[in-house]
Amino acid sequence: MALVIACMVAVIVYRLSVFATFASFMESEASLKHVKSFLTPQITTSLSGSCLNFMVILILNFFYEKISAWITKMEIPRTYQEYESSLTLKMFLFQFVNFYSSCFYVAFFKGKFVGYPGKYTYLFNVWRSEECDPGGCLIELTTQLTIIMTGKQIFGNVKEAIYPLVLNWWRRRKARTNSEKLYSRWEQDHDLETFGSLGLFYEYLETVIQFGFVTLFVASFPLAPLLALLNNIIEIRVDAWKLTTQYRRPVAAKAHSIGVWQDILYGMAVLSVATNAFIVAFTSDIIPRLVYYYAYSTDDTEPMKGYVNNSLSTFLIADFPNHTVPSEKRDFTTCRYRDYRYPPDHDQKYFHNMQYWHVLAAKMTFIIVMEHVVFLVKFLLAWMIPDVPKDVLERIKREKLMTIKILHDFELNKLKENLRTNYGEFSKQVMIEENKV
Template identity: 65%
Template sequence: MILNFFYERVAIWITDLEIPKTHLEYENKLTTKMFMFQFVNYYSSCFYVAFFKGKFVGYPGNYSYMFGNERRLRNEECDPGGCLIELTTQLVIVMAGKQVWGNIQEALRPLMCNWWVSRKGRQQPENQYSRWEQDHDLQNFSQLGLFYEYLEMVIQFGFITLFVASFPLAPLLALCNNILEIRVDAWKFTTQFRRPVASKARNIGAWQEILNVVAILSVVTNAFIMAFTSDMIPRLVYLYTSGQGSSMTGYINNSLSIYSISKIPSDSMPDEGVSPAWFNNSVITTCRYRDYRYPPGHEKEYSHTMQFWHILAAKMAFIIVMEHVVFVVKFFVAWIIPDVPSEVKARIKRERYLIQEYLHNYEVEKLKLQLSTRKHFQWWYNKISILERFFFFLCS
């Protein structure tokens, strides 16, 4: 929320530097910049948890480190249950927190501002502090008043589409929030703001393209979440290749690799007294970790097994198939349900035909009038010419 305050100032400053020629161009440029800032601010943590956290950690004895080999900067791992539950938690916190804070801010901010502006007038009697003065002291509805409403709805649309695979109840939360949002906005526009000046608009401007981009990107992100963040593909691969029919017995043991404790570097071993009381390295000689690698003693020890590449191929195939199926369904539905109904198209064509017919008749009548006027003028011209010749004959 604090970063949004600075991002808004930076977006306005950059847009002012471009010096747009029209107000519409200014709004479109500001819309694009504000959404890009908000996109990074709200979605970056969810993208990190979904696609980066726990993906590049290495394995025991050969962990990956950031900024050199400093042991304190080892890459973060997911919860033992996987990153999907963490993504769900992150999404609920950010989405619900933003909506609750936004409603509180929309309700309290104009209320407190109006209370502060009208503090002197409230001390006067009703006949001196008239109704129009009270209305004048309300908050001014700026030209960018609806801009923030659109921005809030588009950010919410991103939450419920980009990561809906991790939290299917997100649309339900959005519906409950929108029902409350309608009432808050109705109260705010009718009691806390001056009456806005009406203005025409052909469409919603740059927001239409932003919504289309988010909708297309959501297909890709949900496919990757289902393939790489969840355990759906590894479970299906194990189910159909283990030879146990419909049983998942042994899946956990199959998904864990073995590492020899004796191979752990000495500087990574815990100090004396730090290890738990039940740990005895003379009895417990191996540890297990989530990965598909060959065990110690194998000729390819600690390198990826063939099962790892089978699962990776299944994930990529799932992403390709899912994307194509969803896009085909999307285009089919768009073709079945056009943006403009056929009845409206027919009326538009009829209106254009009537307008062309009217203009054609108007031009024909105008031409006839001009021709008739020209013929009348020609008749008088001929008469005058005859009279001129007659007078010239008499004079001669």
């Protein structure tokens, strides 16, 4: 966890420095006038920072797998089932923090604690906290998810195809010949890569991480389910080729269920409801627009007219601290910034005004209502669509009844035979006694 936070801070510092460099460079270069229209400092910083973050995730992922296995072995579990459950939980927690931490940062923390002019929040007292675009952080979150999710899927498929292929080629090369007479077919099959006892574990882990990308942030990235479907279609063919040509035949093993993965999937499904509600409320601009539309709009014909001006607060340049006052002279005395604060001529200047609290209350109300509605629909669907169909349930009951009847008939016949045997022996004893008399 500390390592992930350190890497995130390093990426944030990188983003801040790159943004400042690109902004100053593009402002000073007049020849880049046409480039500024489609390649802004925000887009450049977002793309480069997302790519760097993805490379850091891959590097940390390698170490987390080793650490998870080492910690699980240190616990000395009693059975293999306990070992697999413990390893599954640890591996998933590491992967969850590694893959989703940057997305949670962009969705819920970036641009939320920046302060206001004259009292900005600084990182290490050097870099000012990151701010979102005027339209919010939704576009940047979508970019982050696209790069991480697509990159992980491509890297995973390439790794699954190349890794066993290279190992098998190296084994065949060591055999110095591919002749069927000197290197028989069963020897070639024996030298193939082994699937291993944890082969399915990594397949489950990859599927669960993909499920998280599809569900946790689907409100900001509706294209994620389509990308996941395309990836699964390709991966089915890659896995089929891999299992039939590059691996030994796996040893079949019985399993009662998918184990702890079921609880993990259920937990992620519940968490996804909260994350999507928070994304819609805090990351997008939907709730502030609705509050303005129903409570603060003064134009009946065009209700959203004046929304931008309403969402901007005023700051008096003379209120800047001495060390942050702009050195060059300006022709204006005030500036505008995105927030809901009182103006400089108010008694509580630069404090949050009443509209800020109205918007915040609307956001929290939306989250609560959305969560309850989704869970209500979920329970209704679970009640309407049972896990076991009605006809199957009736067949199961019929089988149980037939089993009980067979056992009853068996026990009854056995009891009758015992009674007949005992009655025959009793008759013999009576006849013997009568003869004696």
